[in-house]
Amino acid sequence: MSSSTGPRRPTMEDVAEVAGVSRGTVSRVLNGGHYVSPDALTAVQRAIRKTGYVVNQHARSLVTQRSDSIAFILSDPQDRLFEDPNFAILLKGCTQALAERDITLLLTVAGTQEDRKRVGRWVTAGHVDGVLLVSEHAGSPLINELRARGLPIVAAGRPIGHERDISYVAADDRDGARQLVEHLRSRGRRRIAIITGPIDTPGGVDRLAGYQDVLGEPDPRLVANGDYTQDSGARAMEELLQRAPDLDAVFVCSDLMALGAVAVLQRAGKRIPEDVAVGGFDDSKAAVSATPQLTTIRQDFARVSVEMVRLLQDSITSGGRSAVILPTELVVRDST
Amino acid sequence: MSSSTGPRRPTMEDVAEVAGVSRGTVSRVLNGGHYVSPDALTAVQRAIRKTGYVVNQHARSLVTQRSDSIAFILSDPQDRLFEDPNFAILLKGCTQALAERDITLLLTVAGTQEDRKRVGRWVTAGHVDGVLLVSEHAGSPLINELRARGLPIVAAGRPIGHERDISYVAADDRDGARQLVEHLRSRGRRRIAIITGPIDTPGGVDRLAGYQDVLGEPDPRLVANGDYTQDSGARAMEELLQRAPDLDAVFVCSDLMALGAVAVLQRAGKRIPEDVAVGGFDDSKAAVSATPQLTTIRQDFARVSVEMVRLLQDSITSGGRSAVILPTELVVRDST
DNA sequence: CTGAAAGCGCTTACAG
DNA sequence: CTGAAAGCGCTTACAG
Structure with missing residues (x-):
């Protein structure tokens, strides 16, 4: 559209003229070819090729009220x-x-x-x-x-x-979180922290809810917030280590944040999973590329x-x- | 648009009626408010708010021949x-x-x-x-x-x-490649390999050309192709090490590929830069996050x-x- | 199967 | 400053 170069672009009128039919017939060919004789069909198709016609979407949408x-x-x-x-x-x-x-x-x-x-x-x-x-x-x-x-x-x-x-x-989300936290418990973990997503997102709210379903009202020292970025996971982990140095597991609400958390834990000399077990969420590539590979929750995106x-x-x-x-x-x- | 719910959306005609003016005046208000009396202006603005009018882009584009x-x-x-x-x-x-x-x-x-x-x-x-x-x-x-x-x-x-x-x-690209390769030479490197980008892209062609500007027709054993992904950088580096184990530098045509190349070199026991110097291209985050940090060419994206x-x-x-x-x-x- | 005609919702000279 | 009118390029009943 627009551009000062080139001649006027062909319209249905042009195609109709070349094909020797009416605009209506051209339109019918364009919209499925119903109620069009074989002769008219081929004439119109040829004319379209000859003129290089392309439908004007605005005109079409104006009448159909659709944009596709x-x-x-x-x-x-x-x-x-x-x-x-x-x-x-x-x-x-x-x-x-x-x-x-x-x-x-x-x-x-x-x-x-x-x-x-x-x-x-x-x-x-x-x-x-x-x-x-x-x-x-x-x-x-x-x-x-x-x-x-x-x-x-x-x-x-x-x-x-x-x-x-x-x-x-x-x-x-909620059930996934439940599964992961129950898994941590079944491994004998008792001080299970959580790094949540943003609390104005469902992944933030619902995964925390799942955690609480299993553990009840949490010790506030075991809860830190992230925003799904790797950096935020690292920062949250630092916070947690400071507030609750005795934690023996952490459920991180995204694999990417878990990457950040793992790095901080390792820097702090914690062995994973011996000292601290880490669970993620998403089952993204990050979960597999991490060392050690992450236990996580798979979502089928x-x-x-x-x-x-x-x-x-x-x-x-x-x-x-x-x-x-x-x-x-x-x-x-x-x-x- | 479309959707079976809700009443018919208001048109300029509706606005004009509510405001007690003509369609033309409404349109003028919408398109900058030139040649409109203050009274008409406020009447139209009020009517727009009251009706919840939003322009129909298809109708507008049909006449203006623009879509913005x-x-x-x-x-x-x-x-x-x-x-x-x-x-x-x-x-x-x-x-x-x-x-x-x-x-x-x-x-x-x-x-x-x-x-x-x-x-x-x-x-x-x-x-x-x-x-x-x-x-x-x-x-x-x-x-x-x-x-x-x-x-x-x-x-x-x-x-x-x-x-x-x-x-x-x-x-x-070409001058950037030249700068990097000249830099490698100034560091005393003599067997300088290259991992190129795809040869049907300008970054693939022109960076190779810059390399040749400095070094002349290259030893084919020193040239390998990648596709800008990290994996392809790793694969290309393996190839190069096999074909030219005596190489002492490699110009990798993107930082991301360089990441892959660095990993392969390290796995092969090569020290960077002592044994093999590595240059990248892009000055992306990857260049700084790499160990060691990459010498590279900055593009101002x-x-x-x-x-x-x-x-x-x-x-x-x-x-x-x-x-x-x-x-x-x-x-x-x-x-x- | 086909054409003539109405109409989608705008903008923009043109008169006034 | 304002309104009436033409026209943008299509689709779709409506007759035939």
């Missing part, structure tokens, strides 16, 4: 996207699942409040038929704005405060993306809302 | 995006530079041939005003298709075979993104074409 595009909105400081391998898997899965339906996935990063505003405007202006929301924090205004427009939305992870309003696909796309399609075509909770699985390795 | 969106097309197997920190910096810089102009940046990943086709259709259907092309390999059909449509394009890195056709911003956005704007508004080559800089650390 989906937004993947990442509400997070952009760096996270690149540090966290889960996002990559999610994005890839969604792209593929949508590509099969010939729908383009557009990734938009909305890290700052201002970004979210701009993206909100952009989305509600009709650019996309639906939105996949990733890493939206509690209280973000984006969800409300999108909902007010009646835009179909599917969230990755439980959308805190909107569980009833919008569809979502989540791993069973490939499946999450497939389900997200399915729910979004449902929501677009029928307005349905639903939640899918996928099971999580304990993977025992050398760190516990 | 830009595509960032990553023509690469998707994983690269996440493994290579340069992409992250580039993406972030472009997003910011465009946000300042209130333009949304859409990231599209086109890893497979089929993806590229779909994206080609999508782009040429008018969804965006211009394209930032990243990591396009030589011979890819995407460039030709976009050019045929007269779409403004700016490439990151020299677009092999299209240097005259499309704008691009590149670091001075932040500046690359700013320049890319500037050139694209030029191209959109005036159809101009140009190339910007940014200087590279030797950063000496402990590995040489």
Whole structure:
């Protein structure tokens, strides 16, 4: 579009003229070829090739009220996207699942409040038929704005405060946490600390809840917060060691944070798992590349993306809302 | 858009009626408020708020022939995006530079041939005003298709075979390579190997050319190819050690590959830099996190993104074409 | 099976 | 400063 170079781009009118038919017939060929005679079909196809015609999506969308595009909105400081391998898997899965339906996935990063505003405007202006929301924090205004427009939305992870309003696909964080902590107990650990995710995310809240399901109200000295980055895991571990030097296990709510925690423990001269057992969450590459390899909880992100796309399609075509909770699985390795 | 829920979304007609003015006046308010009386202005603004009006982008674009969106097309197997920190910096810089102009940046990943086709259709259907092309390999059909449509394009890195056709911003790869290899020589190294990038990318070709500028036609045993991943760097290093066990330096054409090479050298009992000096390229985080820290070539990716956005704007508004080559800089650390 | 026509929701000269 | 009107390029009943 635009650009000052080149001649005017061909329209359906041009194709119709070349093919010797009406605009309506060209349109029918473009939209499945129903109710078109074989002669007209080939004439139009030839004319399309000859003129180099490509549909004008704006004109089409104006009448169909659809755009055949989906937004993947990442509400997070952009760096996270690149540090966290889960996002990559999610994005890839969604792209593929949508590509099969010939729908383009557009990734938009909305890290700052201002970004979210701009993206909100952009989305509600009709650019996309639906939105996949990733890493939206509690209280973000984006969800409300999108909902007010009646835009179909599917969230990755439980959308805190909107569980009833919008569809979502989540791993069973709480049960995963339970499994891991029970495993630590079965190994004879008694002073089990936790490094949580951000408390305004479902992974932060629900994994802590799972920990409490098993251990009851925790000793506050055994709880530290991280933000899923490796650095934050290291800082939290330092805190814990200072406050509770007698801890004999730590459940770290993401593998990446666990990497940071492991480094700090080793620097402090703690043997893993002899002195301190370490459990992670995600079963990402980090879990396997770590030394020792991490016991962790597997989430099936490939499946999450497939389900997200399915729910979004449902929501677009029928307005349905639903939640899918996928099971999580304990993977025992050398760190516990 | 779409979705079966909710009432019909308000149009300009609705706003005009509520405000007691004509559609034309509403439009003028929306487009800068010129030639509008103060009374009309406030009436319209109030009516917009009351109705919750948001412009229909398709209708607007249909008449303006602009979309106010830009595509960032990553023509690469998707994983690269996440493994290579340069992409992250580039993406972030472009997003910011465009946000300042209130333009949304859409990231599209086109890893497979089929993806590229779909994206080609999508782009040429008018969804965006211009394209930032990243990591396009030589011979890819995407460039030709976009050019045929007269779409403004700016490439990151020299677009092999299209240097005259499309704008691009590149670091001075060749000179950077020259600097690094000269530095290795100045350290007394005589058997200097190279691990190149893919030979269908400018970084692959031009850095090798810089190496040859300094050393002349190389001993083929001293040349191995990688694909910018860490693994490929390791594999290439193994090859080199086998073919030329007497090498005393290696210029690795990306820091990430250098990480792989360093690991292999250390496993082989080589001391760095005493036995083998290692030079990287990019000055990424990897260079600093490595042990020993890498001597490398700094590319200013932040500046690359700013320049890319500037050139694209030029191209959109005036159809101009140009190339910007940014200087590279030797950063000496402990590995040489 | 096909064409003529209405209409999607905007912007922008053109008169006034 | 403002309104009426043309037109952007499509799709889709509606007749035939």
